[in-house]
Every structure is written in C-alpha cells, then in structure tokens.
Amino acid sequence: MPDLPPDFLLYIAAGFVAQLIDGALGMAYGVSASSLLMALGVPPAATSATVHAAECFTTGASAISHHAFGNVDRFLFRRLLIPAVIGAIIGAYLLSSIGDVLKPWVSGYLLIMGIVIIAKAFVQVPSRNVTTHLTPLGFFGALVDAMGGGGWGPIVASNLIVRGNNVRITVGSVNAVEFFVTLAASITFLLTIGLTHWSIIIALAIGGVIAAPFGAWAAKHIPHKPFMVVVGVLVVALSTRNLLKFLAVF
Template identity: 45%
Template sequence: MRALLLLGLVGFAAQLVDGSLGMAYGVTSTTLLLAIGTNPAAASATVHLAEIGTTLASGFSHWRFGNVDWKVVGKIGVPGAIGAFAGATFLSSLSTEVAAPVMSLILLTLGVYILIRFTAFGLPRGNLGKPLRKRFLTPLGLFAGFVDSTGGGGWGPVGTPAILASGRLAPRKVIGSIDASEFLVAIAASVGFFVGLGSENIDFSWVAVLLIGGVIAAPIAAWLVRHIPPRILGSAVGGLIVLTNVRTLLRSDWIDAPGGVQTVAYLTIAVIWAAAIAYSVREYRKHKAQESVEAYEEELRKQEPTTSA
C-alpha cells in the first residue's frame, strides 16, 4: 500500500511538472521506476499506459484554457505515434542487462539538456505568429516519438524545446500542444509494447495509481502554466533527472563505481543543481524587474501627449 501511495504521488508530481513545463512526466516517472528495480521495457510500458489517460486529461484541460494549437498537434502527433511504435518494439527486443543502462543514459542526456536549456537560456519568444511547417514538425515528431519509447520519456524534452526555440508559438501553446499530441504517442507506444512484451510484465495496479495521480494534477498544471516560472521548474526537474540516472549508471555493471566515487559524484551534482536553481531564480527576477521597468516607461510614453496638451 505504501508503494502504491508513493507511485500515486509520483504520478501527481510528474504530471504537475509535465503539464506546466511541457515535459518530464515520462522521464520523471520512468526514472523513479528504474530506481526501484523495474524492468526497463516494463517501466516504459507502465508509464505509457498511464499516459494514455493523463495526456487525454491534460490535453482537454489545456484546450479548456486555450493553450492548444490543433494544427501543430496534427502535424507532430501522427509522425510521433509512428516513431513511438518503432521505439517500443525496439526496446522490447533488448535484454534487461543491456536496456537498463541504455535507458538511463538516454534519460541522463535528456536531463542534462533540460537543466542546461532552461538554466542558461530560459524561454525564447521571437518570431511569434510565423507558421510551423510540416518539414520541421514531421522529422521532429518521428525522432521525439522514438526517443520517448526507448527512453521511457522524451516527447516533451525533445519536442517542447525545439518548438520553443523556433519562437513561432507562444510558450503556453507550445506546452498545451505538446501535451495534447502526446496522447497519440502514448497509444502507439502502448500498442508497440503489447506487441513486443505482451501484458504479463506490466503491473496494471501501478498503471492505475500513476494514472489517478496524473489525472488529478492535469487541470491544476494547465492553470499553473500561466503563472509558474518555467525556467526555475526546468532547472529543478533537470537536476533531479540527472542525479537519479547518474546513480543508476554508477551502480550498473557498465561502471560499478566504488562507494566513495559515487558519493563524490552525488555531491558534485547536488552543488551544480543548487547553483543552477539559484541562477534561474536570479535571472527570472531580473527579467521580471526589467519587464516592470519597460511597462512603466511605456505607460509614461502613453501619457506624454495628454500631459503636453
């Protein structure tokens, strides 16, 4: 019962992050499932089955708050589903000994990317209003869907920053559209895992608990996306993913690091993680202060003709 309650909290927290940041439900949930010794393919299958419900709830919630661009959903979601099915069948064919460190390496790479991307650069906002083309979204969807299945997460970490970097869509609509299109990816990945694994390796009680936690968090996250600082949240989540997957890799047969080396690695990552969060907080406050000054100056400019008259 305690394990199920913990999984429910994981599902809630992961969806809260995913719905407000546009990424990290699968990466966070799969990372924690791997940390407790779950078979990699079964962990990814469990998370993707739960995501069928959480992404449906999240997409609906984002739609209600006006955060979804359905043209983008169609252009990236279908190729994403194709890539996800291919990735699921590929992961199912790997042995556990090979799959566990491979998946942790993928998750670690995504975690480092999230940490650096949000800490150093925040969210770009140029080129708003320009259309997003199929020639950009189709290969992005194929790649993100494949990574999502093989890594147990990656649809958001790959898709969200790529579209944000284009600067052509408002951040809240990027997040809402990625969350809505992930419904197609979750279905395709789940079908792929059933083809490759069958159902005997999947604990459906875990799926249900993750799903319940995620569904409860979905509407809250859709509302928070307009208020929470994504830069700070991205730094926090990225550091957590890096720390957890470094732990998995250091304990794997690939490395099998001594205890002292592990301790030094964890402390180093913790210091970098704390510094990244502190830097993101400082930059966020600086940006907000600059916005306030610019708004005040704009208000003064608007009042000048009235004053002179």
C-alpha cells in the same frame, strides 16, 4: 481488480506530482515515473510499458484540460501527430535492443537545450510560430520516449521553446500530442511483451488524472520568464543526472 500493493498511495502521489510537473512544463512525467519504477526494481521494458499505459489516462486528461484553457495550437498539433505516432510504435518495438545505446547522446543533447532555454529567459528574443522541421522532431521525440520510458516533452517542448515558440502554446500542444504517443506505444507493448503491474498503472493514472487540470491551469498562468527558467533547470538537472548515471559516477 488486482491486489493493491502496500505502497499504492505512494504511486498515486508519484503520478500526481509527475503529471503536475508535466502539465505545467510540458515534460518529465515519463522521466519521473520511470525513475521511481526503476529504483524499485522494475525491468526497463516493463517500466516503459507500465508508464506509457498509465499515461494513456493522464495525457488524455491533460489534453482535454489544455484544450479547455486554450493552450493547444491546431497547426502544431497536426504537424507533430503522425510522425510522433510512427516514432512511438518503432521505439516501443526496438526498446530492448537499442534504447540504452541512445541514452547518453539524448542526455547530452537535452543538457545543451536546457542551458540554451535558461539563457533565452534572460535575453530578449522575438517570439515566433515554429513551422519547420516539425516532422523529424515529432518522430525522434516519440522514438526516444518509447525506448527510454520518457523524453517526449524534454525533446520536443525544449526544441520548440528554444526556437522561439510560445511557451504556453508549446506545452499545451506537446501535451495534447503526447496522448497519441503513449497510446501507440502502449498498444505496441501490449502486442509484444504484454502489460503487467496493473495496480501500479491504476495508481499512477489516478494521481495523474487528478493533477491534469491543475497542470494545465499553471501552464496558462505562470509568468513567461520564470517558466522558461524552471523548464531549463529541470532539463539540465535530469540530463546531468542521466549522464552521470551512465558514466557510473553514482
């Protein structure tokens, strides 16, 4: 057992909050946890490796919880799974050389998607089961997630919701696939740069596993329109922050 850092409880709390948001909204665990580690001085590659290792536990618990609450669509899960795993492996391998180049473009894309989600919350749009373009969506979402330490949920869940897919089913299915995304990325990191910061991984995992069933419950019971607004505002806020950071405004 590694020595526990003095802020071990802080990391547990961070893991709990990040997974609660991710389980309820289908996004933001990686972004939230990565932002904290980067702020504490952990290098980008180590940050992504640490967060994805912790997510192996939290996303596993989240996937089980969403399945128990009936939030997972098997067709959507199967269509996203294989391309997502391939994208995660490639993204983790290319992290050190390409990740920063894509960040502003992804942030701009997510900003637009967030605005569209908010607008759709106030417009009567018929729900439909999205069945097209799932392979490139899964691949790109996992690719960016592995390279940036987060992004799977904002990219994949946002796209599906904007296109009319049921919010609860989208969140549950995307969370279920995310377990395999994080597992593939973590194995790739382990084989390339190795895994350190085990005490942080353990703390994030503990907090996330505790929060997983609460997030899945929230995804099933939160009303549709407020849910979409919260998702959209979250995506806009995170994307705007990343763009401003890239432009060195703060």
